[in-house]
Amino acid sequence: MRKIHGELVRALEGFSLVFCTENKEKKLAHAKAVLEVLKNLRGVFAVPDLPAWYGPVENAFRNYVQHGQAEKHAVTIFNLLAKHLAEIRATDWIEVALRTGNNENFDKIFERSWHDSNLDELFVRLTRSIEKIIETDEVDSRKILKELERLLNIVRGMNQGSYFSVICTSQFINAFLKNFAFEELDKVPVLGSASKAFKKTLEEISTKSQMLQDSVGQELKEEYLIPGPTDKDIKSVTFEKRKALPAPEKQENQS
Structure with a gap:
């Protein structure tokens, strides 16, 4: 391509x-x-x-x-x-393909990359971290609580979404990492190391999400977007709404 x-x-x-x-x-x-x-x-x-x-x-x-x-x-x-x-x-032809396509193999590519990424467990950990911080009732700033609640709602919504909802969530997390006042959480004694663990999980998700995008994008390039002389039947690549995925099971790495 x-x-x-x-x-x-x-x-x-x-x-x-x-x-x-x-x-x-x-x-x-x-x-x-x-x-x-x-x-x-x-x-x-x-x-x-x-x-x-x-x-x-x-x-x-x-x-x-x-x-x-x-x-x-x-x-x-x-x-x-x-x-x-x-x-x-x-x-960006990869983006064009993802936005408009309908190839049934995309879900398989996505799920394989998703499970390999360990993002499922990271999002569960992130959800619990946010809930723990909110439930302490020790954060005085209404602005910070509002931002945490917004992040929590976005993460929960992602669990029933498409590939693009995962990417959009990771983009929101990247912005959150740049703009959130983590130092305010550090000032709350009862949180202990929870604030640092919360930030570390966000950083891991940001990294793993980028790896997921790279993995899916590379497979699409190799499988769909490098046309040969008889590739006229290749019309497009899809994403369909992803069902909620179970926690990843231990399995052999797929090549």
Whole structure:
């Protein structure tokens, strides 16, 4: 997929370089090159799953090629590239696949990576830590209690959510780590080491969540997003709402 993305960016940039010249042959060749790469993208993703810029860009280049490089179509291309080229360069195709797909194997990939990550146990530990801190009734700050309760609700909601809810939860935790006043908890004597354990669990979840994303992303790249010459049937990759997972059992590592 990276190869196709690189080819698309180079083709668009190549067309941009000759756009203002009088060399119609070169402009036509570059326009055809863009259409060929766009066609390759349609071999990987179903058309409804493609980014919003795809349709207008493909239509503009097709009209340009099919209608004798008419000036009005050239202007349309110029305006589209001015608006979308930076966005096209930055397109994350893994994210596109996850957001729109429907491949039934994704759940298996996710669950395998989830169990290997030990995140299930970490989230249980985090929930208990937050509940313990709140139940002490020793935290005077209403702001801190509100933040803890919000984190608790998010973590509890994640247990019935999708892959994306896990990622969103980890992103919230990352922000929480940066902004939460842990020193205020350290001032509460009755908490003892609970505050430090709470922070350590958050840090472990942040690290493990990133490892989970990397693992799932790598498997998707290897299994779905590196198209070969006969990969036209590959349409997309899915995420479905994840059922609550039981505590991970001890098992042999899966390769």
